[in-house]
Amino acid sequence: MCMYNMHVTHPKSICQWLMMCCSYTPCLIAVGLILSNTTPYQVFFLPLLWKNCAEGNVSVVYYYYCVLMMLFAQFMVFFNYLKAICTNPGHVSPEPWARPPVYGGKAYSDNPFEVFQLDHENKLRYCAKCDQFKPDNAHHCNFCGKCIYRMDHHCPWINNCVGRDNTKFFLLFVSYIPLGAFHIVVTTLYSSFYHLKGVDMVAFDGDVVTTIVLWCSIIFSFSMGLAFGAFGGHFVWMAYKGESSMTMSIIRKVGEAKGRKMLQQSREDHLYDIFGSDRRWWVLACPLSPKRDYRGLPGMTGPTEIEMHHMLA
Ligand SMILES: [Zn+2]
Numbered sequence: 001m002c003m004y005n006m007h008v009t010h011p012k013s014i015c016q017w018l019m020m021c022c023s024y025t026p027c028l029i030a031v032g033l034i035l036s037n038t039t040p041y042q043v044f045f046l047p048l049l050w051k052n053c054a055e056g057n058v059s060v061v062y063y064y065y066c067v068l069m070m071l072f073a074q075f076m077v078f079f080n081y082l083k084a085i086c087t088n089p090g091h092v093s094p095e096p097w098a099r100p101p102v103y104g105g106k107a108y109s110d111n112p113f114e115v116f117q118l119d120h121e122n123k124l125r126y127c128a129k130c131d132q133f134k135p136d137n138a139h140h141c142n143f144c145g146k147c148i149y150r151m152d153h154h155c156p157w158i159n160n161c162v163g164r165d166n167t168k169f170f171l172l173f174v175s176y177i178p179l180g181a182f183h184i185v186v187t188t189l190y191s192s193f194y195h196l197k198g199v200d201m202v203a204f205d206g207d208v209v210t211t212i213v214l215w216c217s218i219i220f221s222f223s224m225g226l227a228f229g230a231f232g233g234h235f236v237w238m239a240y241k242g243e244s245s246m247t248m249s250i251i252r253k254v255g256e257a258k259g260r261k262m263l264q265q266s267r268e269d270h271l272y273d274i275f276g277s278d279r280r281w282w283v284l285a286c287p288l289s290p291k292r293d294y295r296g297l298p299g300m301t302g303p304t305e306i307e308m309h310h311m312l313a
C-alpha cells in the first residue's frame with residue numbers, strides 16, 4: 001500500500017492532486033484539535049484578563065507573560081508540525097546501495113559505503129521491494145514505498161514517516177503541546193481564583209457562563225497535556241536511550257540478544273543522527289535542522305568535519 005504524500009507522490013492529474021490533498025485530512029484534524037485547545041484561551045480568557053488588568057486586579061507584566069508564553073508555545077507547535085510534515089524523513093537513494101556495500105570494512109568491494117549490521121541470517125540486509133541493499137538502521141516503509149534512514153514509524157497525523165531527518169521536529173512538536181496545554185491550565189486556574197472579578201469557580205456564583213467556559217477550557221487542556229505528555233515523553237525517553245520504535249519491534253520479533261546484535265546501535269550514533277553534532281540546549285529546543293558532517297552518507301562524498309578543519313587551518 002502506497003500513501004500519497006509530497007515526498008513520494010508527484011501528481012500529474014487533478015485526480016492525483018485530489019487524492020494527495022485528501023491524504024492530508026488527518027493533519028487538518030490535528031490542527032483543529034490544537035486550535036480548539038488554544039482558541040478559548042485567546043478569544044475568551046485573555047480579553048477577560050485584560051479587562052481585569054484595566055480595572056487594576058491583575059498586573060500588566062502577568063498579562064503579557066500569559067500572552068507571550070501562549071504565542072511562543074503555539075508558534076513552536078505549528079512550526080515544528082509543519083517541518084515534520086514537509087521535511088523529507090531521509091529516503092535512501094538507490095545509488096550506491098544497488099551494489100553490495102562493504103561489511104565492517106572486512107570484505108573487499110569497490111563500493112565505498114560501509115555497513116555494520118547484518119540480517120538474522122548474517123547476510124547483508126537487502127530490501128527486495130526497493131531492490132537495493134539497506135544502510136545501517138534503515139527500514140522499509142510500506143506506506144511510503146521506500147527505505148528510510150533511522151525510520152521510527154509512519155505517522156498518519158503528519159502523513160509522513162518519522163525518520164532520521166524529521167525526528168527532531170516530531171519530538172519538538174509533541175513536547176511543546178503539553179507545554180502550551182499546561183500553561184493554559186495553570187494560568188486559567190490561578191487567575192480564576194485570584195484575579196477575575198465576578199467568577200466563582202467552586203460555587204458557580206456570579207457569571208455562570210464564564211465559569212463553565214473556563215472549566216471546559218481547563219479540563220480539555222489538562223486532558224491534551226496529559227495525553228501528549230505521556231506520548232511525547234515516551235518518544236523523548238526512547239530517543240534519549242538511543243532507541244526507536246523499530247528497535248522495539250525488531251527485539252520483539254527476534255529476541256533481545258539477537259536483536260541487539262543485529263542492530264548494534266550506539267546511543268551516541270543515534271543521537272548524532274537525530275540531533276546532529278551541535279547539542280547546545282537552545283539548538284535542541286529550536287526547530288533548527290540538525291547539522292552533521294558528511295561521514296559515510298550515501299551520495300555525499302564531501303570532506304568530514306575533521307578534514308574541513310585541516311583544510312581551513
Ligand atoms: Zn525498501
Ligand SMILES: [Zn+2]
Nearest residue numbers: 141144154161
Ligand atoms: Zn512512511
